[in-house]
Amino acid sequence: MTDTCTPTLTLRLLDGFGLDDGRLHVIPAARRLLALLAIREKAVNRTTAAALLWPEATARRAAASLRSTLWRLAKPTGPLVETADDTLRLRPGVLVDFHLARRLATAASDQLPDAHALALLKADLLPDWDQPWLTAEQDWWREARLRALETLSDRFRCAGDHHRAHHAATAAVQSDPLRESAHRVLIELHLADGNPAQAVRQYTGYRHRLRAELGLDPSPEIRRLVGPLLGRRP
Numbered sequence: 001m002t003d004t005c006t007p008t009l010t011l012r013l014l015d016g017f018g019l020d021d022g023r024l025h026v027i028p029a030a031r032r033l034l035a036l037l038a039i040r041e042k043a044v045n046r047t048t049a050a051a052l053l054w055p056e057a058t059a060r061r062a063a064a065s066l067r068s069t070l071w072r073l074a075k076p077t078g079p080l081v082e083t084a085d086d087t088l089r090l091r092p093g094v095l096v097d098f099h100l101a102r103r104l105a106t107a108a109s110d111q112l113p114d115a116h117a118l119a120l121l122k123a124d125l126l127p128d129w130d131q132p133w134l135t136a137e138q139d140w141w142r143e144a145r146l147r148a149l150e151t152l153s154d155r156f157r158c159a160g161d162h163h164r165a166h167h168a169a170t171a172a173v174q175s176d177p178l179r180e181s182a183h184r185v186l187i188e189l190h191l192a193d194g195n196p197a198q199a200v201r202q203y204t205g206y207r208h209r210l211r212a213e214l215g216l217d218p219s220p221e222i223r224r225l226v227g228p229l230l231g232r233r234p
Contacts, residue, residue: 009080011038011090013098014123029053029069033088034080035126038096039137043087052133098125101145108148112155118164121145121152122171146172146179153185157192165189177209184222196229 012018017031026034032053037044050062057065070088073080082089090096101120104113113121125141126134149172156165166189172182183206190199203218203226210216 008093008095009091010095011097013038013096013126014101014120016128017126027069027072029065030073032131033066033069033073034090035129036133037081037088037090038094038098039125039134041090041099043084043089046083046086046088049088055132098141102141105141105144105148108151109155112152112159112161112164118152118168118171121148121168122175124175142175146176146182149175150181150185153189157189162189162193177206178213180206180210180219180222184225187222187225191225200226200229 009020009024010018011034012021013035017035019026019031019034033049036049036052046063046066047059050066051059053069054062054065070079070081070083080091080094082091097120100117101123104117104121108121122145125138127138129138149168153165153168153172156162156168166186169182169186169189172179173186176182183202187199187202190196190202203222206222207218210218
């Protein structure tokens with residue numbers, strides 16, 4: 001049970017690290033530890049945490065670095081990390097933006113988010129960090145949020161909210177300009193809005209970029225969307 005006398009803290013992992021809206025500053029090693037525990041969202045063995053966070057150090061030195069980091073995390077508000085049975089976990093009650101965003105991505109096909117929630121799906125996970133233990137989570141989140149944005153765009157369109165449908169689809173395209181499924185959703189929106197010229201411009205811009213950067217052509221599926229508008233031109 002969370003101590004109701006303990007102040008609630010917020011931990012931001014999307015679009016960069018931040019603790020309590022920037023009012024609390026911790027050393028880089030402590031940031032990595034907090035991020036690891038927040039992303040795992042469950043207890044992590046001390047030895048595992050030390051090995052992940054200090055992969056080039058010996059086991060003894062990594063364990064010492066972990067102890068030092070935990071000591072530095074002790075705050076007047078109470079420890080940010082709880083220890084039990086040789087495991088570590090983030091203190092209950094710390095609010096993590098990534099937790100909410102992950103739930104939103106999972107529930108994209110069941111509910112429509114508000115503007116703040118939609119903004120979370122536009123953000124990358126600790127984009128400036130280059131940590132081996134983080135790479136898989138970053139890749140998973142990038143794919144999950146892009147799929148969620150595409151799904152939400154379709155659902156907004158079906159609900160008659162074309163403004164937010166465009167917002168979600170455009171966010172997906174901006175995040176990955178070479179992602180064909182995102183361009184396809186946006187082209188379908190333009191066609192549904194009765195804007196064939198904009199649909200052709202969207203397709204043409206994507207085709208040129210795809211050729212310039214990868215030497216590839218768009219798939220037959222997306223070409224079929226604009227085929228009647230382009231006539232026999234490729």
